[in-house]
Amino acid sequence: MLMKPMWVVEERKDKTVYRRRCPGASDILTFFFISTCALLFLLVCSILYGTRTENPHIPGLLKEVIPAGRCRCEFSTNFQCDTCLDCASNQAILAANTTEDDLWTFNYRKDKNNYGLDEEQCQSAFPGQYEDIERAVKVRKRWGKVMEQDLSSFDLTKGMVRGMIYDRELYIIETFLVDNVNRQKALASLSALYRSVLAAPPYVDIPNIEFVFSVEDLPAQPTKPMWSLARRVQDHNLWLIPDFGFWSWDMPALGTLDEVANEAVERESVEPWDQKMEKLVWRGKITFAPKLRRALLDAAKGKPWSDVGQLKWTDPNFKEQFLGPVDQCNYMFIAHAEGMSHDTELQHFRSQKQATMMETDDSAGRSYSGSLKYRQLCRSVIVSHKLQWIQHYHYLFRNNGSNQNFVEVERDFSDLSAAMEDLLDHPEKAKRIADNSVQVFRERYLTQAAEACYWRRLIKRWHDVMGFEPKLYKGVEGGASDNGKDGAKRVKREQKRGVRYETFILYEPRIQYEWPKSAAG
Incomplete structure (x- = not known):
């Protein structure tokens, strides 16, 4: 719609008179429409710049309009797991057989890579590790069993796998x-799941199950029953699995999780401890969750205790x-x-092409960070904002009391300075928190023995909520008739499902x- 001329021309005998025309209602509406479009365009450009730029210095007003995306904290996690930690430190002694010499307790050096602990040993060594599994079981008791049609209803999207365990074999x-x-x-x-099944003692029951899991940070269909790397409080239907980094990751700085632990x-x-630098360290790419990470950079800027900085992949x-x-x-x-996750960031750095691809993906960096498990392998104090995303072992976090194993601050890091000053003023407190972190995570719940136990408990409890029995074979119509003549009735034959x-x-x-589509093509 074009605006009408703002001036009216009148021709008189002796001269031409220009008289200003009063704007009408349509003129005012047009003006507001154009102004609104211009403001929206400016806002969109500002948001795009704020979420894409690696410049650490942007105007405060621009920081306010940067969306939090999936890192918007509608709910944050708050776990009370003192009982779990007390049980872990005072675990029951299990009698493997009748002699006193064979009584068993978890020993980090001896059992950290023992993939074949039985159910009693798993429960004794890792209490509290299975809390989210039991939560998910309670949800299914309210909502009903998981049926075959629930799994078939999935439209498999990016990062999804459908699998089956049948007679202790993975398909x-x-x-x-x-x-x-x-x-x-x-x-x-899949490798971690396979290892946990293969290493199970022969007398440990491994039921037949069928499942769908996603390796995306946030699954595309979180309201359906599936296995996921992480979830938010409101994602009731997701069942947590250890993230892929618990197995290994193809980067020189990483490798297997126990390898990183040994190097630490x-x-x-x-x-x-007494030779460590008394500073807070962080490295990361601020365009992944820019609102959250910029808040960290701002809170630590210019502080004597800070070694917080961003990574620029293009920086020489x-x-x-x-x-x-x-x-x-x-x-x-x-x-x-x-x-x-730190491992994902490293993977994306491997080539500039991958980095560019990820920067154009709006979903990138709006979820959990798997780097936490690597940080917890150090005898250091982990300082974290209130977490929105839950992983399978997060129930062991404790932010106060004698079992405190990390320091929690607000999501905008507004109390970061106060927290750091308290730690620096009370070095004995800082040392205790770091020691607790090592005892709980590096020497217990981040071991490969703990991971294998978790997978087997997941298999068992998932079977408990399944409303059907998986089938290794399914009936399909065969190409030959029952009497070998053309036009006769086609018969059904059995076809094996999946591949080992x-x-x-x-x-x-x-x-x-x-x-299997790719195999047919």
């Missing part, structure tokens, strides 16, 4: 993996800025911010991406 039924990162995450999760122990044997000094997981153990205090894990991992990546 892959269907996959939808869009790139190599997706594929590696799925293979890592080795580093701290050379540089013990990137290698000097970068700190691997074990390098962070040189510091007494390590900050944590949700947004994207051992075979699937040998397939070329292009086949693994979208099995």
Whole structure:
């Protein structure tokens, strides 16, 4: 709609007169329409700039309009698990047989990589680890059993896998993996599940189950019953699994989780607590969860205790800025911010092409951060904002009392300075928190023994809520008739479902991406 001329021209005998015309209602509406469009355009451009730029110095007004995305904290986690921690430190002694010499308690050095603990040993060694599984069971008791049609209703999207355990063997039924990162995450999760089943003692029951899981930070269909790496409080239908980094990750600074733990122990044997730098360290990319991470940078800016900085993948000094997981153990205090896992950030840095791809993905960096488990391998104080995302072992967090194992601050980091000053003023408190963290996480709940126990409990309790029995074979119409003559009635034959894990991992990546469709093409 075009605006009418604002001036009216009158021709008189001796001269031409220009008279201003009063605007009408349509003129006013047009003006407001154009102004609103201009403001919206400016707002969108500002938000895009604020979420994409790596410039740490942007106007305060712009910081206010940056959306929090999936990191908006509608709910934050608040766990009370003193009982769990007390049980872990005073675990029951189990009699393996009749002799006193064979009484068993969990020993970190001896049992940390014992994948074959039985149910009683798992419960004794890792109380509190299964809290979210029991929560999910209670949800299904209210909502009903998981039926075969529930799993078939999934429209498999990015990062999803449908699988089955049958007679203690793992089968892959269907996959939808869009790139190599997706594929590696799925293979890592499948490998950890396979190992837990394979290592189970013969007398431990492994029921037949069928399931769907996603390796995306936030599954596309969170209201349906599936396994997920993390969830929010409102995601009642998601069942938590250990994230892919518990198996391994294909980066030189990482590798298997127990490998990183061993390196942390080795580093701290050379540089013990009293030789650590009395500073708070953090490295990360601020465009992943920009509102949250910029708040951390602002709160730590110019502080004498701060070594908080961002990573710019295009910066020629990137290698000097970068700190691997074990390098962070040189510091007494390590900050944590949700947004994207450290292992995923490293993977995306592997090539600039991948980095560019991820920066154009609005969903990137709006979820949990798997870097927390690596930070908890250090004998350092973890300083974290209130968490919105829950992982399977988070029920063991304690932010106060004698069992305190991390320091919690507000999500805007407004009380970060006060928390740091308290820790620096009370070094004995800081040391106690760091020691508690090592005892609870590095030497207990982040061991591979704990992970294997968790997978087996998940399998057992998932079977308890299933309303059907998985079938290894299904009936399909055969190509031959019952009497061999054309036009006769077609008969049904049995077709095996899925492919064994051992075979699937040998397939070329292009086949693994979208099995079984890719195999037929």
